[in-house]
Amino acid sequence: MSHSDNSIRIVPGFRYGRLFVVILAVAALAALGAVCAFTGNMEAVYFSPLPICVIAFTLLTWGDREPLVISEIGIEHGWSGKVVAFEDIEGITLNGACQDPDANLKGGWLAVHHRDGTLQLPPNTIPDNRHLYELLLSRCVPGKSIPGVETLADYHQGQVETFGEAMVWAFNPRRASPKRWHHLVLWLVLAGLAISWIALSVKPGENLRGGAPDPNPLAVGGGVLLIVSFFGVLVTAARLSAAGAIPAGVRGWKKSSLVIGPLGIGLVQGDLTGTITWVEIEDLGLARGFSLGTYSGFPTTRTLSVKVAGAVIAIADIYDHPLPNIFAIMSRFWKKPKN
Structure with missing residues (x-):
């Protein structure tokens, strides 16, 4: 279809939101791998399909914006x-x-x-x-x-x-405005990771000094990070919803x-x-x-x-x-x- 000189082409910008989701999912895989390597707790592998699916879906739909x-x-x-x-x-x-x-x-x-x-x-x-x-x-x-x-x-x-x-x-x-799916995906990723960290944190690590076992520090730190991230997404979504409030x-x-x-x-x-x-x-x-x-x-x-x-x-x-x-x-x- 030809266009006149007065036409304005809308160019999609870089997809920072999806990049953040991919980085978050990759970080989740790295954290799960670190837990397996340093604690020997191989049950962390059971939680890896969620971030893998998120990465695959996000990359496959990266270029779906119609010009x-x-x-x-x-x-x-x-x-x-x-x-x-x-x-x-x-x-x-x-x-x-x-x-x-x-x-x-x-x-x-x-x-x-x-x-x-x-x-x-x-x-x-x-x-x-x-x-x-x-x-x-x-x-x-x-x-x-x-x-x-x-x-x-x-x-x-x-x-x-x-x-x-x-x-x-x-x-x-x-x-x-229709609801945007990337908020839901981000919440699902955070919820899945939170469940993972909770499941891992209840399995204590070995205390090298003897005595009572210590909590897994990776699980504890990851849990804190997830809580901060979850509330950050929640606040952002609330502000976006408030913008169009009646x-x-x-x-x-x-x-x-x-x-x-x-x-x-x-x-x-x-x-x-x-x-x-x-x-x-x-x-x-x-x-x-x-x-x-x-x-x-x-x-x-x-x-x-x-x-x-x-x-x-x-x-x-x-x-x-x-x-x-x-x-x-x-x-x-x-x-x-x-x-």
């Missing part, structure tokens, strides 16, 4: 020829969240949600995922999907028929929907259901926050506030496009009233 190209029409797969058109993209997340494109973004896992599923790009691609995130946001058409809630279907369709599809936007809750207090967020058009705003979000005209809105604002649970300390926009007479309606950061983009669309229609 991608961002063309004028969408994201093209180099092997299968499949194309994810920009108009079919329903949402883009970086580390599981819709980040503020104007913020100082850092690299991370990029997920492109489209009609047929989710395309994931690891952090070390070339160009960097933060640049790909900004590029894809600028090229895809935000909010051109159909509201996922029937309550707003007539409101959305009525504005489309009156003003045209180009003047009406609909946003649905963002989808979660703000607390938004009940029934999966059944939410937001419609923006020339007539006003239609919203279904938790206990909030209804429509607002632009003349009813007294002020619009973005509440920016900082979450310690967010991966790498990304600054996150958590709430878009819509002030009306006697109340402030909070539009939560749960939708398939960043709140700053939604705020920008609202600002096209709403003008601050003159005092």
Whole structure:
């Protein structure tokens, strides 16, 4: 498939995560061999198939990343020829969240949600995922999907028929990124090695000084190392999960929907259901926050506030496009009233 000069080729980066898994498995084999050599405990050989299988599987799947190209029409797969058109993209997340494109973004896992599923790009691609995130946001058409809630279907369709599809936007809750298998593999390796070390440590070594036998020092040291490694993986996975976490207090967020058009705003979000005209809105604002649970300390926009007479309606950061983009669309229609 030929590409124009404006196409951008996405080059997979080096697979550091898989390299770490291979190194860990090789270290496990070396440690098991050392136990056999220095203690004469040949039962350690029984635990060797696990790291061997992990090494074989990781190396066999090392080059399974399909090359991608961002063309004028969408994201093209180099092997299968499949194309994810920009108009079919329903949402883009970086580390599981819709980040503020104007913020100082850092690299991370990029997920492109489209009609047929989710395309994931690891952090070390070339160009960097933060640049790909900004590029894809600028090229895809935000909010051109159909509201996922029937309550707003007539409101959305009525504005489309009156003003045209180009003047009406609909946003649905963002989808979660698929779980990445390498965390599970790493946990399995650590769990298997932990069982190995526990089994070996209960068999005491010979005390050269006589008296009660000493614990196997290799088993004890390996157990401590495994505990530290396990908690390191656990903390990393927790931080990655927290990056895309839905703000607390938004009940029934999966059944939410937001419609923006020339007539006003239609919203279904938790206990909030209804429509607002632009003349009813007294002020619009973005509440920016900082979450310690967010991966790498990304600054996150958590709430878009819509002030009306006697109340402030909070539009939560749960939708398939960043709140700053939604705020920008609202600002096209709403003008601050003159005092």
